[in-house]
Amino acid sequence: MNEYSDGYPYPVRDYAGFCGRVAERASESVPAWGAASQARTDAPNVVVMLMDDMGYSDISPYGSEIDTPALEELAAGGYRLGNYQTPPMCSPARASLMTGLNPHRAGFAWVPHVDPGFPNAAMEIPADVPTVAEHFRAHGYATFMVGKWHLTPEAKMHDAAEKSAWPVQRGFDRYYGCMDGFTSLFHPHRLVRDNSQVVIDEYPRDYFLTDDLTDQAMSMVSELRASDPSKPFFLYFAHTAVHGPVQAKAEDVEKYRGRYESGWDHIRAERFRRQIHVGLFAEDTECAPRNTEPGFDVPAWDDLDDEQKKLFARYMEVYAASIDNVDQNLRRLVDYLKVLGEYENTIIVFTSDNGGTSEGGATGTRSYFSRFGAPKTGLPEGWMADVPRDPALIGGPQTYAQHPRGWAYAANTPFRLYKTFPHAGGVRVPMIVSWPAGLPRAVDDDGVRRQFAHAVDVAPTLMELAGINPVSERHGLPARQMDGQSFVRILHDRFAPAARASQYTELNGRLGFLEGRWKAVFPEPNGAGWDAGEWELYDVEADPAETRNLAAAHPEKVRDLGEKWRAAAWWNQVFPLNDDGSFNRNRPATELGLEQPVTLYPGTPTLERYRSAKLVRLRSFTVDVDLEYRDGDQGVLVAHGDQGGGYVLFIEGGRLNVAYNEYGTVRRASCIISAGRHTIRLRFEVLPEFQWTIALEVDGMVTAELREVFQLVGMAPFAGISVGLDRGGPVDWEVYERHGCFRYTGRLHSVRYTPGPKAAYSPEKIVAMDQRILAAFE
Structure with missing residues (x-):
């Protein structure tokens, strides 16, 4: 029999013996989940910092020209894993890192935007699987998380949802961030603190999410130290950068102005040269040529025209600036730990969840949602996967942008292909491990480790470094055995064999x-x-x-x-x-409740994204507004979406206005409104070819129309429904510039959404699993 990487033979034929070995290992694991335990007074703090969609070569210790001095400092005294690998997509990678299980055993064959009813795609960490946070908390650690979670089914992210799959229920004392897969860095569509939505009517004009997450992480540590000067902490810092939409602060973008005019071929060659120089690869290693697979191919930079080169370089300036900002914030966190006197005894791990992504297509896009998540085939004539916006806006709050895949080709130097692929471009990413007090480096050791390690190995490695054993049970269930193997030995000994010999993808x-x-x-x-x-x-x-x-x-x-x-x-x-x-088409019947009509009132927090989307996606629907209008009243009545796509109904200057943001192209219609109580209706009627006609009615009379607009599909509208103002990113930038969130000043009674028939081309199928199961046994 062949040996699998966890020491068990496969296929498993000796079930009794197998269960006995599990029991033997479990008996060595203490304590049970939830049991009180005191950490050692010298126990190290642990910080795991995870990037999103960042390629192998995107930081300077791995060959990049992007300025990342804080990471250089960690690498200079720590260790660079040259052959660290991960599942090729974000949620599967995060599930493995969080549990020590392979992604399918952890329930994450894909991202939690599907629910087909199979165990490998349950999209929730199983009840008998403790997270690494639960292991640390059982041993006396404070456990904190900031940033992207993306391990909860999207149908369970609304405010009335059962929350067993939310971060606080999965081992974190504190949580602050975005539970979705991504968001705007200038106007996050929905932030959650612990178990509750953070209601922010209007973000400050200088707000930036990466800065905010760092502030929150430091605040959590500060609050802990004010009450307990010695309790160790585990901090999981999961960045939203640099997942699309790729955004950066203007001053950071300016720093990289002109740096990428040489193009992706030159950048890749220079990165590979530096990788050889610093010892990540042997001198005779061959760099993969440009990807040529149909639909994933990359043109030679010299074959582009001047206008393309200028536009494409801008995308990379923004991408580099976003990584630079992450490093600036890492510097702030490291400096804070130094002020506390705790940097030396803090384990810091920095990595990415998968390789660079090709989802921006051959040309990139300034309208992220019209390319990402849109139907791949059958798009109607006139559909724009890249709405032509001023290139100067790329990276700012007005555009939801993603770079051309040629820059992902450069990000993944020297490998082939991208995120979602089992080739190295999808699965090999950087990893830096630093612990000055516990993992000092020999003078003659360059810190590069070429042995294989995998995301599934991170949890057992951190636990071994911190000196804690896995818990033996969770909620009364025997804890499932980890698949991962600690790679501590290769950190101590650069000549030690890898902890595992094999891995599937x-x-x-x-x-x-x-x-x-x-x-x-x-x-x-x-x-x-x-x-x-x-x-x-x-x-x-x-x-x-x-x-x-x-x-x-x-x-x-x-x-x-x-x-x-x-x-x-x-x-x-x-x-x-x-x-x-x-998996993407089949939906459970339990989601039908999210498609029921809903009445919203002024003051209600923004309705969560997926709950909102179920009311409107690929279907007809109506929005009925009950209000009293007096001369001079103005403001937003209802808003759904943001700069990536959406619609907003508002009164300004005595006129009732509807603005429809078609992935960056804004279409408007309006009519005069008279004083008095009115019932206003927005009627969205499904048309062929992924289109709507939008009719604006006042007291039953059609007063304005927008004909044949392209529907918002896939992940748009991304911000949920707000009543009485426009939260979570403005739909109409011009209105935002004039009024901010534009709170309605009159008397707004209610807004009611009534879903109508779905389009014939909607691929969604409701699968009543209970009926299927009953039928199977009849």
Whole structure:
């Protein structure tokens, strides 16, 4: 039998023996979850800082030209893992890092925007799986989290939801951030503190989320130290940067003005040269050429025209500025720990959840939601995946932008392909580990570790460094055994063997299996079969950039690794695969309650994004406003969305106005309104080709129309529904410039949403799982 990386043979045939070994290991684990425990007085603090969609070469210790001096300091005294790998998408990676389980065993085959009813896509960490925060808290640690969570099903993120999958219920004493996958850095659509929405009517004009998250993290530590000067803390700092929409502060962007006019080919070559120089790769390593796969290919920079070069360089200036700002904030946090006298005894881990992303397409986009999350096929004529906005706006609060995939090609130097792929460009990312007091480096040690390590190994590594054992149970259930293996030994000894020899990968039907120096990749879903002709094979020791496919020369190795992938997949509940997109289409009947009509009143906090979207997505609907208007009254009656797309109804200068933001193009209509009590209706009627007609009615009379506007699909509108003002990012920037959130000054009684029929082309299917189960047993 072959040995799987956790020491158990696979496929598992000796179930009694297997269960006995689990029991033996569990008996060594103390205490139970929730048991009181005191940490050692010399226990280290732990900070895990996670970036979003950042490539292997995007920080200076890994070859980048982007200024990241705080990370350079950590690397100078710490360790750089040159072969750290991760699942190729954010939520699966975060689930593995948070639990020590492979992503499918943790319930995250994809991101939590699906709910097909399978265990591998439950989109909640299982009840018998403690998080790393729960392990640390059981040993006397204060546990804090700031930033992106993205481990809760989107149907359970609204304010009335059952909250067992929220951060505080999963081990964190304090939480502040965005539970969604991303948000605007200037106007976050929804911030949560602990278990409650943070209601912010209007953000300060100089607000920036990365700065805010750092302020909140430092405040949590400060509050702890004011009451207990010695209690250790675990801080999970999960950045929203640099996930789309990519945004940065103007002063940071200005710093990089003109730096990227040389293009992605030159930047990649320079980064690779520096990577060789600092010892991340052997001198004879070959850098992968530009990606040529259809739909993921990258043109030569010199083949672009001057206008394209200028526009594309702007995207990279913003991306670099956003990373620079993260480093500035890391410096603030590190300096604060030094003031406290706790930096030396703090373990700091810095990494990314997957490689750089290609979701901006070949040309990038200034209208993120019209490209990302939009239907991939069947888009109507006239649909703009990049609404032409002034390039000077890219990176600021008015544009939701994403860079061209050529910059992801540079970000992932020297590897192939991008986020979501099992190739190295999707799974190999930087990792820096620093602990001056506990992991001092020898003078002749450059700190580079080329041994393989994986996201699933992070939790057991941190626990070993901190000297704590895993809890033995959670909520009365025996705790599930971790898949991860601590890689502490390679930090202490640069010549030590890797803690694990093999690892599977799966996402969207793309497969990978690594064992030692060999890596097999099944690159595309719905392939013709498992024979050697469908798989690629690479010797990743000699060819870490996966430039030479050796499958034809070693068919027996391909078959061997393919069967090992299959065995690992059965053990890790990988099946069924989402290789046909059905996970994305099928929705449970429990979500029907989110589609019921709702009446909202002034003063109600913004209705959560997904609850709001269920009322309007790919369907007809009406919005009925009951108000009393007096001459001079003005303000927003109802707003849904933000600069990425949305609509707003407001009164200004004696006129009733509707503004529809079509992914950056704003269309407006208006009519005169007279004094008195009125029923105002916005009627959205579904048309073919992903369009709506919007009618504005006053007391039953149509007074204005917007005909044949493209619907807001995918993740838009992203900000939820606000009544009596426009929160969470303005829909109409011109109105915002004049009035800010523009609170209504008159008497607004209520706003009622009534969903209508769905469009015939809506792919969503409600799957009544209970009916299916009953039918199976009849």
